[in-house]
Amino acid sequence: MFTHFRSVATLIALACATVASDSSAAGLATPWQVDLQPAASPVAEQIQSFNAILFTMEALITLGVLGLMGFIIWRFNAKRNPVPNKRTHNTALEVLWTVVPILILVVIAFPSLRLLFFMDRTFDADMTIKVVGHQWYWSYEYPDHGDFTFDSVMIPDDELKPGQPRLLAVDNPVVVPVGVNVRVLLTSDDVIHSWAVPSLGLKTDTVPGRTNETWVRVNEEGTYYGMCSELCGVNHGYMPVAVKAVSKAEFDVWSKNAKQEFADNGASTTRVVQAPREVSPREVSQ
Amino acid sequence: MSAAHHPTGWRRWVYSTNHKDIGTMYIVLSMIGAIIGGGMSWYIRLELAQPGIQFIDDTQLYNVMVTAHGFLMVFFVVMPAMIGGFGNWFVPLMIGAPDMSFPRMNNISFWLLAAALVLLVLAGVTGGGPGTGWTVYPPLSSATYHPGPAVDLAILSLHVAGASSILGAINLITTIVNMRAPGMTMHRAPLFVWAILVTAFLLLLAIPVLAGALTMLLTDRNFGTTFFVPEGGGDPILWQHLFWFFGHPEVYIIIIPAFGIISQIIATFSKKPVFGYLGMAYAMCAIGFVGFVVWAHHMYTVGLDVNTRAYFVLATMVIAVPTGIKIFSWLATMWGGSIELKTPMLFATGFIALFVAGGVTGVVLSNAGMDVALHDTYYVVAHFHYVLSIAAVFAMYAGFYYWIGKMSGRQYSETLGKIHFWASFVGVNLLFFPQHFLGAAGMPRRIPDYPDAYAGWNMVSSVGALITAIGTFFFLYIVWHTLTRGRAAEANPWGVGATTLEWTVPSPAPFHTHEDLPKIEAAQGVE
Amino acid sequence: MTNRRHIYTAASLFLLVAGMVGLAFASVPLYRLFCQVTGFGGTPRVATGGLSTGTDSSDRQITVRFDSNVNSALPWRFKPVLRQTSVRIGEEKLALFTAENIGEKAATGTASFNVTPYKAARYFAKVQCFCFEEQRLEAGQKVDMPVSFFVDPEILDDPNARDVSTITLSYTFFPAEPEGDANSW
Numbered sequence A: 001m002f003t004h005f006r007s008v009a010t011l012i013a014l015a016c017a018t019v020a021s022d023s024s025a026a027g028l029a030t031p032w033q034v035d036l037q038p039a040a041s042p043v044a045e046q047i048q049s050f051n052a053i054l055f056t057m058e059a060l061i062t063l064g065v066l067g068l069m070g071f072i073i074w075r076f077n078a079k080r081n082p083v084p085n086k087r088t089h090n091t092a093l094e095v096l097w098t099v100v101p102i103l104i105l106v107v108i109a110f111p112s113l114r115l116l117f118f119m120d121r122t123f124d125a126d127m128t129i130k131v132v133g134h135q136w137y138w139s140y141e142y143p144d145h146g147d148f149t150f151d152s153v154m155i156p157d158d159e160l161k162p163g164q165p166r167l168l169a170v171d172n173p174v175v176v177p178v179g180v181n182v183r184v185l186l187t188s189d190d191v192i193h194s195w196a197v198p199s200l201g202l203k204t205d206t207v208p209g210r211t212n213e214t215w216v217r218v219n220e221e222g223t224y225y226g227m228c229s230e231l232c233g234v235n236h237g238y239m240p241v242a243v244k245a246v247s248k249a250e251f252d253v254w255s256k257n258a259k260q261e262f263a264d265n266g267a268s269t270t271r272v273v274q275a276p277r278e279v280s281p282r283e284v285s286q
Numbered sequence B: 001m002s003a004a005h006h007p008t009g010w011r012r013w014v015y016s017t018n019h020k021d022i023g024t025m026y027i028v029l030s031m032i033g034a035i036i037g038g039g040m041s042w043y044i045r046l047e048l049a050q051p052g053i054q055f056i057d058d059t060q061l062y063n064v065m066v067t068a069h070g071f072l073m074v075f076f077v078v079m080p081a082m083i084g085g086f087g088n089w090f091v092p093l094m095i096g097a098p099d100m101s102f103p104r105m106n107n108i109s110f111w112l113l114a115a116a117l118v119l120l121v122l123a124g125v126t127g128g129g130p131g132t133g134w135t136v137y138p139p140l141s142s143a144t145y146h147p148g149p150a151v152d153l154a155i156l157s158l159h160v161a162g163a164s165s166i167l168g169a170i171n172l173i174t175t176i177v178n179m180r181a182p183g184m185t186m187h188r189a190p191l192f193v194w195a196i197l198v199t200a201f202l203l204l205l206a207i208p209v210l211a212g213a214l215t216m217l218l219t220d221r222n223f224g225t226t227f228f229v230p231e232g233g234g235d236p237i238l239w240q241h242l243f244w245f246f247g248h249p250e251v252y253i254i255i256i257p258a259f260g261i262i263s264q265i266i267a268t269f270s271k272k273p274v275f276g277y278l279g280m281a282y283a284m285c286a287i288g289f290v291g292f293v294v295w296a297h298h299m300y301t302v303g304l305d306v307n308t309r310a311y312f313v314l315a316t317m318v319i320a321v322p323t324g325i326k327i328f329s330w331l332a333t334m335w336g337g338s339i340e341l342k343t344p345m346l347f348a349t350g351f352i353a354l355f356v357a358g359g360v361t362g363v364v365l366s367n368a369g370m371d372v373a374l375h376d377t378y379y380v381v382a383h384f385h386y387v388l389s390i391a392a393v394f395a396m397y398a399g400f401y402y403w404i405g406k407m408s409g410r411q412y413s414e415t416l417g418k419i420h421f422w423a424s425f426v427g428v429n430l431l432f433f434p435q436h437f438l439g440a441a442g443m444p445r446r447i448p449d450y451p452d453a454y455a456g457w458n459m460v461s462s463v464g465a466l467i468t469a470i471g472t473f474f475f476l477y478i479v480w481h482t483l484t485r486g487r488a489a490e491a492n493p494w495g496v497g498a499t500t501l502e503w504t505v506p507s508p509a510p511f512h513t514h515e516d517l518p519k520i521e522a523a524q525g526v527e
Numbered sequence C: 001m002t003n004r005r006h007i008y009t010a011a012s013l014f015l016l017v018a019g020m021v022g023l024a025f026a027s028v029p030l031y032r033l034f035c036q037v038t039g040f041g042g043t044p045r046v047a048t049g050g051l052s053t054g055t056d057s058s059d060r061q062i063t064v065r066f067d068s069n070v071n072s073a074l075p076w077r078f079k080p081v082l083r084q085t086s087v088r089i090g091e092e093k094l095a096l097f098t099a100e101n102i103g104e105k106a107a108t109g110t111a112s113f114n115v116t117p118y119k120a121a122r123y124f125a126k127v128q129c130f131c132f133e134e135q136r137l138e139a140g141q142k143v144d145m146p147v148s149f150f151v152d153p154e155i156l157d158d159p160n161a162r163d164v165s166t167i168t169l170s171y172t173f174f175p176a177e178p179e180g181d182a183n184s185w
Helices: A002-020 A042-075 A091-119 A248-261 A281-285 B009-014 B019-048 B059-095 B103-125 B150-178 B191-222 B236-270 B277-293 B306-334 B343-366 B368-374 B378-408 B414-440 B452-485 C004-038 C153-157
Strands: A127-134 A137-142 A148-152 A174-177 A182-188 A193-197 A202-206 A212-216 A222-227 A240-246 C061-070 C076-080 C084-088 C093-101 C107-116 C124-128 C135-137 C142-151 C166-175
Touching: A042 A091, A042 B306, A042 B343, A042 B368, A091 B306, A091 B368, A127 A174, A127 A193, A127 A202, A127 C061, A137 A248, A148 A248, A174 A248, A182 A193, A182 A202, A182 C166, A193 A240, A202 A212, A202 B368, A240 A248, B009 B019, B019 B059, B019 B103, B019 B378, B019 B452, B059 B103, B059 B150, B059 B191, B059 B236, B059 B378, B103 B150, B150 B191, B150 C004, B191 B236, B191 B277, B191 C004, B236 B277, B236 B306, B236 B343, B236 B378, B236 C004, B277 B306, B306 B343, B306 B368, B343 B368, B343 B378, B343 B414, B368 B414, B378 B414, B378 B452, B414 B452, C061 C076, C061 C093, C061 C142, C076 C166, C084 C093, C093 C135, C093 C166, C135 C142, C142 C166
Parallel strands: A127 A182, A174 A240, C061 C166
Antiparallel strands: A127 A137, A137 A148, A182 A212, A193 A202, A193 A222, A222 A240, C061 C084, C076 C093, C093 C142, C107 C135, C107 C166, C124 C142
């Protein structure tokens, strides 16, 4: 019965997704989308399948209660039932409606914790990148590839090239190779931000004075977008995340070039009392 | 003392020690808060109706509106209406007491809240305003990133509001514990009284923690302490723990009185006592208690240990059980009853359906793995607006229609009430349901502009906001219409289903009631 | 109607409120203590005396990476000498960081630190490090900062943490100026 639910749920979810979204674009939302973005990493895939279970449960419960209430209002309307009964107890019923919710929750808890522990797994990561949140942009460091660092700043509206999504495109996306376990270290240089990429199943807050760690393996080449997910000041809505996944060969070429193109990590930390970069909304929305 | 002897003019209100008058003032304050807070949300929805920036050039102002909207709705709309307003009015009436235990402290509680509202408005207009969200996370709320008086004024406002709530809670508990009429054991007290009692205890345990955290933030900002400053060995995450230790019980403080109101109304309009009275009373206690040990489900992405997160997932799911018991008990109350769908009952049944919808999305969010996709997105906004802005507000409307005859002596027009219900029902669902889609698709919270893909559902949501706004103004018209043109209300307009003590006194309730204590011989029709 | 019973009730409730306020302030040291004891949030242990004699160090190797951050208000360059090192579980090892003041004036810094993944933190013990003192560097001065640490073999008994193969020790240097953040109205 459990697998039956899952396939029904998947069918419903698929139907919704197909009906509502143009599923040709991965890595960002599509107009009128009702469901999660297509999954592009193992974690995101597990989130999707767990969501199918949750969605089925919640839809059934909500519609069930709504339906039951509709029936009750109709059947026990004053005209149809002028004399109310005085029943206020039914032990069997009370036990049933305590135990059945508990069972439903237990059924949810198992895949839930499995997903949680899978996200937290630490195994051999093939490389590490570091994400630093700033007001109002991200910077990325590559400690294993020559220790270079660069900033990733949103492209303002008036500088967008055709095909670049507004409020999501950046000048320098963070580049990672596909099929490779990447350890991600995260911190912040000023206030709390949050580094999120929905299609990769990523969201980790960046807290100053503290390093958080997560991991990702991107399944396919492509560019995957996200947005800062913790209120961080006036340009909170203008510091997107862009992850560009390329083949291993292409990544090797890119990282060698990047090491020469971007300032060496040592030099970058020599920025002396730099004022936060202002990307005023006026600039952005012109 | 003669029953006719009571102060008049402005002194009657400013110096009031009468629980009914003070209740009325709380309700008026709540309406003022609703107009300001609602106005802000409509302005926000106006901006978000289309992609691009149309009206709110100044993003700090946008963030301040988001912040003020949250503070206003929580502290200056829902809490004063349910606890200060209906609590003050009907707890003494329902337990057969002539007034509250400490009538003068009751007065201070109200005026403290009024002062707090003024302070909050001041905070919004000084020094750029607090653009931190109602959660006020440092370092964004620290002096480095929010210099000036705005956040300090907001902190002060919350301190004063907190003091008001604490004094009010002490008053309510002392009244309920000590002033029940002879024969009214706790197990004969109406469920609304139980709800207020549980809520008052939650207030006493939660607000002081907020006060402590606020004080630490204030000293960090102004006196060089480093509680939340990493440079000084502090931790911004400590703020989050303290805030949410208060913040989560706070949402139960908001909803439990609503549970009480709904119980009274469902019983009245089904002409049956509430099913499983003891289960209902103890479910509220359980919800209140468990509500204190689940706070970190608001913090799943900050970097908590995996076992910690696992614990909070399980603890949070536990709350669904007593809540489910309540939902099923209300349905069982209606089952076999003789239901009249008058306006209070419409709002109460709407509450049940929509609270369940909001509740199940809460269960979705309680799963830390799932929350990685949904944290800080519009899915969360949809969830809490369903349980607060829809369910709690419906309970407030339900209470208004149920009790306005008793409070004012004039009854509302049933036709107008039904129009208000349907307009609100359509409006709020159009407003908030699409936000689930936006959140699932990845739209974050607290942003003034969004990638173009989110435009469709945002427009639908803003249309819903427009309809809701019309519904709200229509409600204000109904209030005016009722108070000026409503027909005279009888002592009990609801018939045999209304079995609690407030229906035994005239409408409007006289200035002094229960001066001779009633004797309670049997259960109050709730068992 | 303010009789004695009411005063008693109100007084006990006030005490409850006072207790909760006290608890809120007590949370500050309790939080720190809790993190130190459990290692939650990536708080490493501080070993006062190094490995106790008789502790078996195992043959299993574990990789320890070093991460460094400098707050942009502090004009220093701060890097580990080696990005990562391999160490036997139970073996004490020394790692070096270099800090250089590349600004024009003397500057004092303090460091905060944590270990990831969090579940490994309670098994990561620092014997000697620079983290508890303020470090003052003259303009242009460069110093070596040592950290002596070991990974406690008890990690192998923890089913959760047993699979950890890489631990990252992360430091962040901040300016230590006392006049930092006082508000200005």
